[in-house]
Amino acid sequence: TDFETILLERKGRVGVITLNRPKALNALNSQVLKDVVAALDELEGDAEVGAILLTGSERAFAAGADIKEMAPQTYIDMYGTDFFAGWDRLANARKPTIAAVAGYALGGGCEVAMMCDILIAADNAKFGQPEITLGVIPGIGGSQRLTRAVGKAKAMDLILTGRNMDAEEAERAGLVSRIVPADQLLDEALKAAEKIASMSLPVAMIAKEAVNRSYETTLGEGLRFERRVFHSLFALDDQKEGMAAFVEKRKPNFTHK
Ligand code: HXC
Numbered sequence: 001t002d003f004e005t006i007l008l009e010r011k012g013r014v015g016v017i018t019l020n021r022p023k024a025l026n027a028l029n030s031q032v033l034k035d036v037v038a039a040l041d042e043l044e045g046d047a048e049v050g051a052i053l054l055t056g057s058e059r060a061f062a063a064g065a066d067i068k069e070m071a072p073q074t075y076i077d078m079y080g081t082d083f084f085a086g087w088d089r090l091a092n093a094r095k096p097t098i099a100a101v102a103g104y105a106l107g108g109g110c111e112v113a114m115m116c117d118i119l120i121a122a123d124n125a126k127f128g129q130p131e132i133t134l135g136v137i138p139g140i141g142g143s144q145r146l147t148r149a150v151g152k153a154k155a156m157d158l159i160l161t162g163r164n165m166d167a168e169e170a171e172r173a174g175l176v177s178r179i180v181p182a183d184q185l186l187d188e189a190l191k192a193a194e195k196i197a198s199m200s201l202p203v204a205m206i207a208k209e210a211v212n213r214s215y216e217t218t219l220g221e222g223l224r225f226e227r228r229v230f231h232s233l234f235a236l237d238d239q240k241e242g243m244a245a246f247v248e249k250r251k252p253n254f255t256h257k
Helices: 030-044 075-081 085-091 108-114 130-134 142-150 152-161 167-173 182-198 201-213 219-235 237-247
Strands: 006-011 014-019 051-055 060-062 097-101 104-106 118-122 126-128 164-166 178-180
Touching (some): 006 030, 014 182, 085 108, 118 167, 118 182, 126 167, 130 152, 164 167, 178 182, 201 219
Parallel strands (some): 051 097, 097 118
């Protein structure tokens, strides 16, 4: 399928979505959302895809929601269309997702990166929630996901002043999983995605679901959820294969079932 604002490729078992509106620093307009959602539907429906990588350009992952598109909107336009709600598709993806971020990840760009399971940053990455400088606040999860990722102190600092943080500060704060040199970002992110995609797909999906559960519930309920799904894994072919491979001192050959 051809898309207007993104590129979609498959590299082995990894689906790669590249945001591609270079003239607008990948600003996230309605077409980008439409394209990303269609790409996610395609990749999640493809049994040969075991991980999804979302990236931008070396200059910008995404410089935010498209300010020119938002500027004239009224309250009823925003409320009536539930503007931005479509991005929940990414947060709710069942397969593992990695954001590979170089350059600007501002506003909606930072929020979209935070919807992914793993965030790998290039050393030139810049993160921020500058919405307050435009007279609004984060609207795709920034006030919630950033606060959970970095704590109240830094979230308030970033969201109230609108300042950016560089990759080092973002890693120290717990927002990013790892930092790599900008020219190695795609290779390193792809390696991580390939590694994940080589595991049993249902097991990776369930592992992701279990970690995400910790954000939605109490410790006791989360532990009970983990125990139940852990037990259920013993119904899978891949549990038999993974453990047999260890005992036989060989590499597992998962069939993803
Ligand atoms: C629309 C954008 C854009 C954006 C950049 N562009 N960001 N267009 N929406 N978010 C466009 C510029 O207008 C310009 O196009 C082109 O991209 C290059 O940008 P420049 O500003 O010329 O580049 P530079 O000087 O290098 O500065 C880069 C930058 C700056 C620091 C990232 O572009 C910037 O501050 N952008 C806005 C960042 C921001 O505020 N994001 C949050 C948006 S609100 P033209 O054609 O004009 O030359 C949001 C959440 C909303 O994301 C949720 C609440 C409802």
